[in-house]
Amino acid sequence: MQFVIPLSKKGDPLFRQVYRGLRQAILSGTFRARDRLPSTRDLAEKLSISRAVVLLAYEQLVAEGFAASRGGSGTYVSEGLARGRAKKLENSASLKLSPYGTAAAEVAATVDFPGRRSVPLRYDFAYGGRGDVENFPFEMWRRILLRHARKAPVHQLDYGEAAGSFALREAISIHVRRSRAVLCDPSHVIVVNGSQQALDLVARVLIERGDPVAIEDPQYQGAREVLRAAGACLHPVPVDRDGLNPGQLPKDACVAFVTPSHQFPTGAILPLARRLAVLDWARSRNAVVVEDDYDGEFRYEGQPLESLQGLDNEGRVIYIGTFSRTVFSALRIGYLIAPKSLVPAFTSAKWLCDRHTATLEQETLAEFISTGMYERHLRGLRRRNTARREALLSSIQKYLGERVEVTGDGSGTHIVLWPRKRVLEDTIVAHAAALGVGIYGISRYFLTRPSRPGLMLGYSRMNESRIREGIRLLGEVL
Ligand SMILES: Cc1ncc(COP(=O)(O)O)c(C=O)c1O
Known part of the structure; x- marks a missing residue:
């Protein structure tokens, strides 16, 4: 043979x-x-x-x-070794999926998994989960991480608490009380692997298949995907210049997902009256409000609006925050702050999912926050974002002028340009990319048909001169 x-x-x-x-x-x-x-x-x-x-x-x-x-x-x-038992990589039996698995597989077809562009864009106005990593004090971070890795006591290398390390929960609760007026103490905080896990836990703990759930339209696709996979029946609530319209919240929803400090993706800031109306709606329906405060650290003009959670005196708001934009997204640390009555269910759900978030990173972050380094880094981020935002807005004024309307510039780290003339989003995005400029169409964030095309531009990762040049080029496209 x-x-x-x-x-x-x-x-x-x-x-x-x-x-x-x-x-x-x-x-x-x-x-x-x-x-x-x-x-x-x-x-x-x-x-x-x-x-x-x-x-x-x-x-x-x-x-x-x-x-x-x-x-x-x-x-x-040996006997009994029949022919054809070799496992081929492409072999795949048709196995039965659960309702969640079926829905997740359907969602997967529409998800943008991170990948590298074959040609990186020179002027990439990327947004969403991308902080200013180039200016992150990595040297300092490495030193703290290394010290914890070298000196971690044995008990720290064993399983830790499901809700997260006490030091980090304490540091987070002090920070969000001060900076976002969130009413909490460490016992309300559950450390999670990025706010995406917090959204997933909310779906597991509060939502049954077929439950009506209110979601802003347009909305954060990360929340939409989780809810779809969980089998929720999504009720899109229209968003205008002032964010979600509370008058249109559905009567029967048990949960509403909102991004009041910088509506994702339009950037609208929900005014106080609407915040109170959302809480009234929740009270009258015994519903829960999930506040995703992904960008709440950056506010540029007007009265700073504190968290919706801070206005809630009934314990109906679940507050979600992340370090993806202020530290770096690969860290995968965020937090869910739950009303007292929900803490046991969320803590147990986290334990069932993955026991807890990695301890060394939690301890490193706790020290980074409690020694004031995080606050110092945030001040630098705010300063740089302010300068970048100004460069962006002034060059939009100079090169695009009346051809576009701008929203979302009051807070956060991205804006939306709404061309006044009828244009095709995809065509503009493609033409801009051909000039090395990365801009992103907004229509994919809508559940319903968008009334007009819009372009999203993040500005936290480019310096001012790049921003100006990128917008000058965009002026040629528009
Ligand atoms: C609205 C919104 N929520 C949350 C996140 C952050 O997700 P994570 O904390 O899982 O990185 C993002 C990031 O893009 C976002 O845009």
């Missing part, structure tokens, strides 16, 4: 390569049950390797039951 095993000098030891070649040949039916394998001497000669190597491979096959040695007569493929 013509039988060859391709061998390579690099990689695995030779005996393993021989073993694997024979194993594959048995599983694929090249050698069938009771067939005699080539003699070790013949195979060694054929492969130009030492017989000892082949012997080792045969020993392994015998030990694992693929073959049996029959005294002096040779080695034979």
Whole structure:
């Protein structure tokens, strides 16, 4: 029988390569049950390797039951090893999915998993989960992380608390009380793997398949995808210049997802009267409001509006925050601040999902916050974002003028340009990309048909001169 095993000098030891070649040949039916394998001497000669190597491979096959040695007569493929058992990478039986699995698979078809552009854009107005990583004090961060890694007491390397390390929960609660007027203490805080996990936990803990759920339209696709996978019945609530219109909240929804400090994606800031109306709606329906405060640290003009959670005196608001934009998104640390009555269910859900968030990173972040380094870094971020926003708005004024309307510039780290003339979003995005300018169409964030095209531009990752040049080029496109 013509039988060859391709061998390579690099990689695995030779005996393993021989073993694997024979194993594959048995599983694929090249050698069938009771067939005699080539003699070790013949195979060694054929492969130009030492017989000892082949012997080792045969020993392994015998030990694992693929073959049996029959005294002096040779080695034979074991009984019961039918042909065609080899696993091919492309083999995939049609397995039954749960309702969640079916919905998740459907969502996957529409999800933008992160990938690299084949040609990076020179002026990329990227937004969403992307902070100013270039200016993050990584040296400092590494030093703290290394110290915790070296000196972590044994108990810290064991399973930790499901809700997160106490030091981090305390640091988070002090920070959000001060900076976002969130009413909480460490016992309300659950540390999660990014706010995406918080959204997922909300769906697990509060939503049954078919439950009516209110969601802003347009909305954050990360929330929409989680809710779709959970089988929620989505009720889009229209958003205008002032954000979500509370008068249009559905009568029967049990949960509403909102982004009041910088509506995602339009950037509208929900005025106080509307915030109170949202809370009234929740009270009258015994509903829960989920406040996703993804960008709440950046506010540029007017009275700072504090969190919706801080206005809630009944314990109906779940507040979600993230370090993705202020530290870096690969850290995967966010927090969910729950009303007291919901803390046990959320803590247990987190434990059931993944036990808890990685301890060393939590301890590092806790120290970064409690020693004031986070606050200092935030001040730098705010300063840079202010300068970048000014450069963006002034160059829009200069190069685009009356051709566009701007929204979302009062807070956050991205704006939306609404061209006044009828244009096709995709065409503009493609033309801009051809000039090296990354801008992003807003229509994918709508559940209903958008009334006009819009373009999203993030400004937290580019310096002022790049921003100006990017907008100048965009002026050519528009
Ligand atoms: C509205 C909104 N919520 C939350 C997040 C952050 O998600 P995470 O904390 O999981 O990185 C983003 C990031 O893009 C966002 O745009």
